[in-house]
Amino acid sequence: MxxxxxxxxxxxxxxxxxxxxxxxxxxxxxxxxxxxxxxxxxxxxxxxxxxxxxxxxxxxxxxxxxxxxxxxxxxxxxxxxxxxxxxxxxxxxxxxxxxxxxxxxxxxxxxxxxxxxxxxxxxxxxxxxxxxxxxxxxxxxxxxxxxxDWFSPLADIKDPITRLSIQYSHPEWIVSAYYDLLKDWDEVEAALSINNIAALPTLVSWPGYSTQEDLLAIGAEATKFSQLGARWKGNPGSLDLIRHRLAGVQDEGSQLVASLFAQAAPGSRWLDLCAGPGGKAALLAALAQQRSLTFTANEISVPRAELVKRVVHGARVWVGDGRDIASHNESFDAILIDAPCTGLGALRRRPEVRWRRTLQDLRELTSLQRELIDAAITVLEPNGILGYATCSPHLAETTVQVNDIIKNHPEMELVDLTPYLPDGLDGAIRGGAMALWTHRHGTDSMFLAILVKKS
Structure with missing residues (x-):
């Protein structure tokens, strides 16, 4: 067998x-x-x-x-x-x-x-x-x-929007929006490409609590334009300056938004209308404290308002809808609206945002932005300034909104920010406002317009 x-x-x-x-x-x-x-x-x-x-x-x-x-x-x-x-x-x-x-x-x-x-x-x-x-x-x-071999067929796709959308992994509507602003396909390609490169953490010193020199002393590298910042190769959460809330983590573009706003801001009462999670509010609170000014932060979300409270060193924090800010019966000399937006200027830091945002979101957000602007102007003192900022370069959220402010509020006049820019920050002005680009300036693509309320 x-x-x-x-x-x-x-x-x-x-x-x-x-x-x-x-x-x-x-x-x-x-x-x-x-x-x-x-x-x-x-x-x-x-x-x-x-x-x-x-x-x-x-x-x-x-x-x-x-x-x-x-x-x-x-x-x-x-x-x-x-x-x-x-x-x-x-x-x-x-x-x-x-x-x-x-x-x-x-x-x-x-x-x-x-x-x-x-x-x-x-x-x-x-x-x-x-x-x-x-x-x-x-x-x-x-x-x-x-x-x-997989990607050689892209060369046969004639429509640059479709081709670049695939090549750089962005929805077509974002590629189109970039071209509307840049008007140059090589620049569009550079802007898309850099969104796929991870950004180093950027630290910010808070005046009165730390200095840029303190950041350099621990081995960070000074930022190019902000006199308060430094880039850090490592985990910021391990640093004593961060753990003891003497300094923060904030992109250089956001630092410039807060710094330019503070340079232009008059009076003794400042308001950050949409303050969460607290990056700009922390810097503004420190600057206001140095000048013996009153700073107020407002945030609609309770959890985010708690984050703000941790970093504003005792400044007043309100929890409420910015559109109802007049209910407090107070007025301000300088108001920053860091408006809710599509976040298209920070895609390298928030990779899922490009897939989560839609054109419908854009329509809803621009409507909300207009309502926040209208509410802020009602509590802005004569000769006071309104800072309107977004972490998006999209025309509808930036230049179009500023034009609408001027059209709907004749008392508001745009301030040319050219004299306020740091030395060497070239190609960063659009229509008098600061408009940063990651591929040009190495920052998030932040936008800031400042308008003064004529008496």
């Missing part, structure tokens, strides 16, 4: 999934952002601080989360060509793991086989064997062509 080789039952050969903790955490965070409207810049630091991952794995999680979220439009373009079903109908978990896998294959120095196998292990753990098999098939198909 021949020897019989018995085949072991599958249940005895099955190996349980063993995903790497770093990739599992990255997938969970991406899911929370994409499916539950979480914010990556809040969730990631919290998750890393509570984990026991070594520094190398923390860096991997950071790139997987921020990088995948930034580039997922581009990754979807590849995956949609491979999938045997419409990509919009594919299970959300498969979509997010596949995006994470493509990001490792195309954007990171990780071997193809490692990118595929590590992603499949996450899929097995979180989605099950069947869906993991689909992820495996998708990613193996991606590796059969080089990145150059």
């Amino acid at each position: 021949k020897d019989l080789t018995l085949v072991e039952p599958r249940r005895n050969t099955f190996k349980s999934p063993k995903p790497e903790p770093s990739r599992l955490l990255a997938f969970d965070l991406i899911t929370e952002v994409n499916r539950n409207q979480g914010y990556s810049n809040l969730l990631l630091p919290q998750a890393l601080s509570s984990s026991n991952l070594p520094e190398r794995d923390r860096n991997l999680v950071t790139e997987l989360v921020y990088g995948t979220l930034r580039m997922q439009g581009r990754h979807d373009w590849v995956l949609a060509q491979i999938s045997d079903r419409p990509w919009s109908e594919v299970d959300a978990g498969i979509v997010d793991i596949a995006r994470m896998g493509v990001h490792q294959i195309h954007q990171m120095r990780i071997p193809d086989h490692a990118s595929v196998s590590a992603s499949v292990e996450v899929a097995r753990k979180r989605l099950g064997e069947s869906k993991a098999s689909f992820v495996n098939a998708l990613l193996r198909s991606v590796t059969r062509k080089s990145i150059e």
